[in-house]
């Protein structure tokens with residue numbers, strides 16, 4: 398048995414999970430769902446969402462559930478900060494990124510007229526302000542790379558690569574964070590997607 402990831406290279410949630418696998422140095426096989434238009438995913442799970450794992454025969458769906466499961470079974474290089482209070486904060490930030498930043502990404506991607514574009518920009522602006530404060534004087538939110546940074550990076554990275562929207566220059570701390578993560582993930586360019594087997 399092996400761990401198989403039903404993956405779409407352009408999905409931000411798949412990139413998030415690929416980062417968790419790499420941080421923990423857990424080997425896995427990739428099944429590209431775009432190769433057969435999700436036929437094998439639908440056959441296996443009866444649903445269309447990625448990331449999905451065939452986890453040694455067990456079906457595990459959703460990046461948050463997958464990350465928590467990998468942490469439980471492979472506790473090395475923890476994706477959470479130390480201490481219950483910080484872990485709770487980390488999980489809340491993961492959820493904020495997965496549920497709120499994704500909304501801003503979808504809004505920007507779907508904006509097909511000047512009014513919608515302006516609205517999406519205003520939505521992102523308020524998040525950039527928050528993020529710029531969160532990363533003021535810090536490489537990571539906690540004292541090391543955690544799932545909070547990974548989740549936030551995956552949304553900002555999608556904004557840059559798929560939506561093709563540059564973070565405005567005034568958000569210096571957000572830029573510094575993106576560059577720090579680019580180096581941490583050993584990406585030559587922010588335009589590359591992350592798929593290294595280990596970090």
Ligand SMILES: N[C@@H](CCC(=O)N[C@@H](CS)C(=O)NCC(=O)O)C(=O)O
Pocket residue numbers: 408409410411445446447448458459460461495
């Ligand atoms: N909350 C889920 C979101 C997963 C998700 O939205 N996946 C998208 C790709 S980024 C997908 O597969 N959408 C296809 C569909 O819904 O048909 C997670 O964290 O994994």
